[in-house]
Amino acid sequence: MKILVCVSHVPDTTSKIAFVENNTKFDTNGVQFIIGPYDDYALARAIELKESSGASVTVLNVGTADTEPTIRKALAIGADDAIRVNAVPTDSLFVATQIAEHAKGYDLILMGRESIDFNSGVVHAMVGEMLGIPSVSPVMKLDIDGSTVKMTKEIEGGKEQVEASLPLVAGCQEPIAEWKIPNMRGIMSARIKPLKVVEPKGVENSVVNKNFELPAPKGAVKMISADNVAELVTRLKTEAKVL
Amino acid sequence: MNILVFIETAEGKVRKTSLEAIAYAHAMGGAVTGIVFGKADEAELQSLGKYGATKILHAADSRLDQQVIQVYSSVLAKAMQEEGTDVLVLAGSSLGTPVAAKVAIKTNGSFASNVPELPNTSAGFVVKRSIYTGKAFANVELKNAKKIIAIKKNAAEVKELGSNALVVNYAVSLNDSDFNTKTISHEKATGDILLPEAEIVVSGGRGMKGPEHWGIIENLAKALHAATGCSKPVSDMGWRPHHEHVGQTGVKVAPQLYIAVGISGAIQHLAGVNSSKCIVVINKDADAPFFKAADYGIVGDAFDVLPKLTEAVVASK
Numbered sequence: 373m374k375i376l377v378c379v380s381h382v383p384d385t386t387s388k389i390a391f392v393e394n395n396t397k398f399d400t401n402g403v404q405f406i407i408g409p410y411d412d413y414a415l416a417r418a419i420e421l422k423e424s425s426g427a428s429v430t431v432l433n434v435g436t437a438d439t440e441p442t443i444r445k446a447l448a449i450g451a452d453d454a455i456r457v458n459a460v461p462t463d464s465l466f467v468a469t470q471i472a473e474h475a476k477g478y479d480l481i482l483m484g485r486e487s488i489d490f491n492s493g494v495v496h497a498m499v500g501e502m503l504g505i506p507s508v509s510p511v512m513k514l515d516i517d518g519s520t521v522k523m524t525k526e527i528e529g530g531k532e533q534v535e536a537s538l539p540l541v542a543g544c545q546e547p548i549a550e551w552k553i554p555n556m557r558g559i560m561s562a563r564i565k566p567l568k569v570v571e572p573k574g575v576e577n578s579v580v581n582k583n584f585e586l587p588a589p590k591g592a593v594k595m596i597s598a599d600n601v602a603e604l605v606t607r608l609k610t611e612a613k614v615l
Numbered sequence: 616m617n618i619l620v621f622i623e624t625a626e627g628k629v630r631k632t633s634l635e636a637i638a639y640a641h642a643m644g645g646a647v648t649g650i651v652f653g654k655a656d657e658a659e660l661q662s663l664g665k666y667g668a669t670k671i672l673h674a675a676d677s678r679l680d681q682q683v684i685q686v687y688s689s690v691l692a693k694a695m696q697e698e699g700t701d702v703l704v705l706a707g708s709s710l711g712t713p714v715a716a717k718v719a720i721k722t723n724g725s726f727a728s729n730v731p732e733l734p735n736t737s738a739g740f741v742v743k744r745s746i747y748t749g750k751a752f753a754n755v756e757l758k759n760a761k762k763i764i765a766i767k768k769n770a771a772e773v774k775e776l777g778s779n780a781l782v783v784n785y786a787v788s789l790n791d792s793d794f795n796t797k798t799i800s801h802e803k804a805t806g807d808i809l810l811p812e813a814e815i816v817v818s819g820g821r822g823m824k825g826p827e828h829w830g831i832i833e834n835l836a837k838a839l840h841a842a843t844g845c846s847k848p849v850s851d852m853g854w855r856p857h858h859e860h861v862g863q864t865g866v867k868v869a870p871q872l873y874i875a876v877g878i879s880g881a882i883q884h885l886a887g888v889n890s891s892k893c894i895v896v897i898n899k900d901a902d903a904p905f906f907k908a909a910d911y912g913i914v915g916d917a918f919d920v921l922p923k924l925t926e927a928v929v930a931s932k
Contacts, residue, residue, distance in 0.1 A: 494716035598915030
């Protein structure tokens with residue numbers, strides 16, 4: 373079985389978000405980039421499947437040369453080889469088009485439920501649509517039984533058991549697998565694993581980022597004594613008007 | 616401008632978030648048609664007129680009772696073509712968002728999700744999107760002729776204004792090949808208010824010391840008609856189910872009121888609650904970072920404060 377894992381290269385979840393150049397560019401100053409946390413779950417499940425059933429695992433990233441440490445980390449975790457589509461991942465349609473271009477021939481295409489920078493949460497659905505194969509997200513459990521994939525999908529206030537046939541696209545989230553930390557042997561071998569750089573397929577942008585903004589700053593917290601909780605109820609009613 | 620609203624149902628009842636989608640479409644101006652798939656109550660569909668839909672297309676085919684994303688997206692793309700739809704509006708959800716994304720591909724539409732407010736059409740068609748898990752916004756221009764918008768909770772205020780909508784039976788032709796996923800079973804919290812839709816949320820963290828102490832959280836939630844949530848460690852330890860986990864990698868909530876009890880306020884938790892209108896933090900530790908992100912704070916022991924707060928809420932009614 374051939375598995376393709378699509379990973380995003382995103383700011384660490386603790387990053388302070390700021391913009392530069394008149395709020396048109398993300399400020400990367402002092403920001404540490406990581407494999408998208410949801411993509412990391414997808415990768416971990418792929419490596420488990422590799423270990424249990426001898427699948428091959430290819431990692432794909434749409435990004436500029438800056439993302440190579442992230443790709444090497446995915447290789448160190450256990451992927452066999454990697455593809456980098458040399459482009460800035462501008463929007464979901466663009467990224468989905470690039471993935472679909474390289475995903476043919478793979479049985480299972482895994483990725484996170486969403487990237488934690490733009491949060492659209494639709495690349496898996498778009499890739500499935502472009503390839504004419506099922507897509508399921510967010511998947512919390514995924515097992516393969518012959519050509520049938522058995523999944524647990526989270527829905528609002530609960531979960532569903534879903535089945536579909538291979539080939540399939542799945543957007544993953546916890547607890548599909550435990551995150552894997554690369555060991556020294558993995559890190560050493562990752563340096564020599566194949567990383568193919570390809571140029572992107574042209575896509576006419578249907579969505580254009582004009583600029584960014586930050587939420588309005590919050591006012592100071594109003595402290596209320598633990599001996600007077602009734603005052604909180606009063607304030608929530610009359611001042612905040614949320615009760 | 617012709618606007619089509621995809622109206623989501625759960626067990627035959629219209630979901631509350633879909634009322635917001637109708638209200639959003641109405642506030643945009645233009646003719647608003649709604650479309651509903653599968654089993655639904657005729658009188659309830661007529662009542663959607665009150666929120667701004669003039670016509671409701673009801674695709675009552677029983678095969679649509681199973682909510683298959685591929686099937687829904689095919690029917691919706693066709694409906695957009697037949698109705699001459701310019702803009703498709705729906706509430707973002709585990710069903711709605713992927714359906715919308717597929718419709719965008721089928722119709723060559725411009726797509727935006729997590730949209731918290733009305734579009735700005737003064738120059739082009741620009742929508743705001745919530746990005747970096749609520750830590751920022753992007754203003755994006757939707758350039759293509761067809762536009763597809765998945766809104767975030769509270770993007771529009773639901774008001775009752777008009778009269779009943781005209782409900783039209785909508786015949787569909789379904790492709791067998793679109794039934795490409797099969798739902799075997801559901802497991803759903805029963806009778807509770809759904810966390811992503813709740814107007815008030817009461818969440819507990821590690822400070823609650825164990826799942827056996829959740830009764831006082833539930834009592835307060837009950838008094839407030841609130842949903843219950845929890846922090847990541849709490850769901851990781853199995854004290855509460857994963858679908859209650861609020862945060863960066865869990866549910867992102869946008870209630871009117873969020874009450875956090877015994878949660879220190881890690882940045883990953885804040886990412887899930889920063890769209891809340893008002894945040895109350897109750898924590899024993901006066902230095903808990905969550906206080907900095909709160910509107911109101913109480914330094915105190917949850918086991919002492921919560922019962923008193925529940926009492927005060929009940930007394931105030």
